[in-house]
Amino acid sequence: MKSTTKLCQGYITAGHVYLNSNCCKQSDRDIKMLAVWLAVIAVFLFVLYSYITSLKNLTRGPSGWPVFGCLFQLEPSRLHFSFDRWAKKYGPLILCKMAATNLFVISCPRLIKKAFAEKGYSDILNDRPDTFFAKYIMDDSKGVVFGKYGQTFIRLRKIMYKGLNLYGEGVQHFENMANKELERLMKSITDLGGRDVNPKELLSRSLANMIGILDTYVPGRERGLVDVLFKIQSQEKNVGDTQWLTDSQVKGFIQDIIFAGLITTRNGLLCILLVLLHHHKCVDRMYQEIVDTVGLERTPSLKDKPAMPYTDAVILESLRYVTHAPIAAPHCAMEDVELEGYTIPKGSRVIMNIWTVHHDPAIWGDPWIFRPERFLDDNGELLPAEHTMRQSLVTFGSGKRVCVGENLAKSRLFLYLTTLIQKFDLRLPKEGTVPSDDSRTFLPGAVLRPQDFKMRFRVR
Numbered sequence: 112m113k114s115t116t117k118l119c120q121g122y123i124t125a126g127h128v129y130l131n132s133n134c135c136k137q138s139d140r141d142i143k144m145l146a147v148w149l150a151v152i153a154v155f156l157f158v159l160y161s162y163i164t165s166l167k168n169l170t171r172g173p174s175g176w177p178v179f180g181c182l183f184q185l186e187p188s189r190l191h192f193s194f195d196r197w198a199k200k201y202g203p204l205i206l207c208k209m210a211a212t213n214l215f216v217i218s219c220p221r222l223i224k225k226a227f228a229e230k231g232y233s234d235i236l237n238d239r240p241d242t243f244f245a246k247y248i249m250d251d252s253k254g255v256v257f258g259k260y261g262q263t264f265i266r267l268r269k270i271m272y273k274g275l276n277l278y279g280e281g282v283q284h285f286e287n288m289a290n291k292e293l294e295r296l297m298k299s300i301t302d303l304g305g306r307d308v309n310p311k312e313l314l315s316r317s318l319a320n321m322i323g324i325l326d327t328y329v330p331g332r333e334r335g336l337v338d339v340l341f342k343i344q345s346q347e348k349n350v351g352d353t354q355w356l357t358d359s360q361v362k363g364f365i366q367d368i369i370f371a372g373l374i375t376t377r378n379g380l381l382c383i384l385l386v387l388l389h390h391h392k393c394v395d396r397m398y399q400e401i402v403d404t405v406g407l408e409r410t411p412s413l414k415d416k417p418a419m420p421y422t423d424a425v426i427l428e429s430l431r432y433v434t435h436a437p438i439a440a441p442h443c444a445m446e447d448v449e450l451e452g453y454t455i456p457k458g459s460r461v462i463m464n465i466w467t468v469h470h471d472p473a474i475w476g477d478p479w480i481f482r483p484e485r486f487l488d489d490n491g492e493l494l495p496a497e498h499t500m501r502q503s504l505v506t507f508g509s510g511k512r513v514c515v516g517e518n519l520a521k522s523r524l525f526l527y528l529t530t531l532i533q534k535f536d537l538r539l540p541k542e543g544t545v546p547s548d549d550s551r552t553f554l555p556g557a558v559l560r561p562q563d564f565k566m567r568f569r570v571r
């Protein structure tokens with residue numbers, strides 16, 4: 112006797128399975144329905160999870176859409192506008208959900224210092240996240256800018272400081288190099304005979320020359336960062352099979368300096384020139400300070416800087432007023448950490464919103480007015496570094512990842528401006544006009560700059 116079992120609309124007989132075609136279609140439909148339901152349940156659980164974690168976290172911020180968060184509410188090329196809008200609405204520490212990523216934005220100087228410089232936070236919140244850019248464009252973050260926080264990074268940063276200090280404030284070597292390059296620049300400008308010129312072209316060439324680091328290495332005669340790196344490389348012993356300071360790390364350093372140092376300084380200088388074209392009285396006052404301190408016979412030197420508070424105040428105020436690097440590079444939390452009662456979970460991105468800090472009326476009163484005097488005391492001296500105003504200026508970031516090139520950048524801005532103004536008056540172009548110096552109208556990007564413009568350098 113054959114045993115027969117009914118299954119769906121088919122039959123299993125001993126050793127054979129018979130399914131009719133209707134039954135196949137039905138089970139296909141069932142599988143599809145099951146898949147749809149599983150997807151719906153997964154999305155529901157994800158939304159529920161996000162909702163519960165946001166309740167647990169209680170951090171304020173834009174609510175965004177389920178799954179995508181605030182991804183589509185961001186202005187991608189002007190992130191600082193979105194963060195500024197949200198900071199004004201929700202406060203100085205906000206959480207913006209970006210799909211599965213938590214993005215915390217900090218927009219007040221006190222919290223910036225606390226998160227990135229204070230003990231208990233600075234070893235947790237100073238990592239960099241993995242990004243496509245760092246991995247594939249910047250050669251897997253072998254340098255400092257995108258380097259992961261840890262012992263190797265701390266060592267690399269120290270080396271970079273050491274290398275850059277060859278150029279740093281007060282160092283004769285930097286002055287000699289800068290003077291040679293500035294002489295070349297002054298000659299090119301004089302040759303123009305007062306014609307209209309786009310300063311961007313002049314400055315790009317000159318600042319790139321001043322980096323002057325890609326020379327051949329002559330042992331015992333280090334002239335710049337690369338020379339220092341090669342020297343360290345040849346001195347350090349290999350540990351086992353691992354070479355300390357590899358060629359890719361040296362390459363990473365050079366990429367860092369070009370990426371982090373060149374455009375930032377060029378655009379900073381360009382912005383100051385534009386601001387000064389709009390505030391010619393400041394140029395007159397800077398010129399007077401140069402005449403009184405340096406005279407007209409010799410070129411300005413970094414040694415003159417302490418005696419030139421007005422010029423220093425113009426540089427600081429320009430960096431604040433324009434804020435051409437509005438958002439610092441993203442940080443990443445290495446562990447869960449509590450900040451101001453809110454939990455920042457491990458892996459969250461943490462961003463320093465420099466733009467909002469520099470334009471906060473509660474700190475500056477009239478942030479959209481260019482007023483160098485705000486950095487001077489009643490005697491015309493520069494406010495001390497620990498003054499609230501100075502502490503609220505976070506152009507170069509804060510804490511363990513503060514800009515390595517801060518001194519170098521400030522030195523270059525000082526030398527370029529004083530040398531230019533000693534020799535030339537900065538004038539509007541004969542033809543056309545210059546764009547507004549209000550940085551809200553500047554071209555978008557990670558480092559802001561105004562529309563191209565022309566100006567005249569009139570020999571004094």
Ligand code: HEM
Nearest residue numbers: 256371372375376379436439440507508512514515516520
């Ligand atoms: C006006 C010019 C400049 C501005 C506004 C600027 C601003 C900044 C800012 C905001 C950061 C991020 C800090 C953080 O993530 O917490 C940074 C990092 C950095 N900057 Fe600058 N910078 C300037 C010039 C330079 C120069 C001239 C160099 C070097 C030649 C340089 C090298 C670096 C490096 C290596 C870092 C990464 C530091 C780290 O991750 O530990 N910067 N800079």
